[in-house]
Every structure is written in C-alpha cells, then in structure tokens.
Amino acid sequence: xxxxxxxxxxxxxxxxxxxxxxPVQIWVPDTRSxxxxxxxxxxxxxxxxxxxxxxxxxxxxxxxxxxxxWEWND
Numbered sequence: 001x002x003x004x005x006x007x008x009x010x011x012x013x014x015x016x017x018x019x020x021x022x023p024v025q026i027w028v029p030d031t032r033s034x035x036x037x038x039x040x041x042x043x044x045x046x047x048x049x050x051x052x053x054x055x056x057x058x059x060x061x062x063x064x065x066x067x068x069x070w071e072w073n074d
Contacts, residue, residue, distance in 0.1 A: 003011065013023070029036045047054050 016023075031037070047057065
C-alpha cells in the first residue's frame with residue numbers, strides 16, 4: 001500500500017531527526033514588498049549620505065567578522 005503525502009513527510013522527518021537534525025523555521029523580510037524596498041532604500045541613502053559612517057561600518061565588520069579558516073584570493 002502506497003503512503004499518503006503526509007505519511008511520506010512524517011517518515012522523511014523521522015529520518016532527518018534520526019540523523020541528528022532538527023527543523024528550524026526562519027522568517028525573513030519579503031523583498032517583494034514595497035515597504036521593504038522603501039526601508040532598504042531609506043537606510044542605503046542614510047549610509048551613502050555620510051561616507052565616514054560607511055567607512056566606520058566597514059571597519060567594524062572587519063573587526064567582528066569571524067573569518068578564521070577563510071582563504072583570501074586577492
């Protein structure tokens with residue numbers, strides 16, 4: 001007898017759990033939304049208006065970024 005779609009999904013999830021994995025749900029901004037696009041534009045303009053702020057942000061990112069083990073191809 002063939003399994004139904006929910007039964008197949010249950011078996012699949014059981015195999016993943018048995019492999020030591022667990023499900024995680026992630027919510028991200030809907031980039032198709034006009035509101036998100038407007039907020040991204042607003043924040044981008046704020047950063048672009050002050051090049052010193054951009055340099056400070058980049059310096060901070062370089063300081064806090066965990067790049068151990070990365071290979072750089074300059």
